[in-house]
Amino acid sequence: MATGLSIGDLSARTGLAVSAIRFYETHGIVAPLRNDGGHRRYGRADIRRLSFVMAAQTLGFPLAEIAEHLKGLPAHKAPSKADWTRISTSFRVKIDARIAALTDLREKLDGCIGCGCLSLQSCALYNPQDVKGSEGAGPRNLTGLDG
Amino acid sequence: MATGLSIGDLSARTGLAVSAIRFYETHGIVAPLRNDGGHRRYGRADIRRLSFVMAAQTLGFPLAEIAEHLKGLPAHKAPSKADWTRISTSFRVKIDARIAALTDLREKLDGCIGCGCLSLQSCALYNPQDVKGSEGAGPRNLTGLDG
DNA sequence: CTAATTTCTAAAGTTAACTTGAGATCAAGG
């Protein structure tokens, strides 16, 4: 009982599905210990790791990138203040970039609303200069977030 | 030659892959005519439809929703000024909502950067009030954009 | 007219982020 949290406990605490937590493990996001019966045992710090993942996901970060960030953190301890400051600052930068991109789009759109867009040449929305055609199969990155 | 654009022409004009254009057809986004040999023939308006799709996608709209918007437009004609105003206005609303959500997140993050987030209870980022666990399989909607 | 492109269709593969299912084992309550 004092040996740590079960995966069910963690699920209850974070709101994540048990299957999702196991899935995250295969992606290196959590690395629980095992008890004698082979069941996963989590520590308190894992709640934070998972909460961090959830927060990052609402920001639109792909799991792979989140996992990268987490590599820099101690495996079974909560992140230190320095760790957290580093991470949250880098988040801040990305959010700023997204807001800027959206604001830019909004301006273009404002210019378009009245014009009827009968001119393909002059319409900024119809001529985005930054459409980088992603290569290969799979879902497209909708938000152009990477980088 | 004067009978319309081939799918290759359209691909060159829009920057979309030929396969993507065919794919869009199965989703009701374009509905080209056929020539005697069974090859697709597109009109000028289709360039706009596809450009519209690309613009909407950079805004993060899922294809299904874009297709919905396009249902309201004449099939083989360019959208009228009224059509376009309706659509672009509804875009504007969604962009505003996204900017607001991101700005809110940024504020929360600002409050977090210095705090070291040692308190799960008080950290806004760790306790997002609006995490709605999407049901079922498939990729998650990263941006919380729908609705 | 022939060779090289394009296009056609239909089916299967890809990626992300998980879920679902099957069969077996572990743990906890009465």
Place this chain on the structure above:
DNA sequence: CCTTGATCTCAAGTTAACTTTAGAAATTAG
């Protein structure tokens, strides 16, 4: 001790948005 209920593993399914592949037919270039 026995019966639920929780976990375990591993494989396969799901969704979105496309791509890739294969074999055949149409178009275009020379």
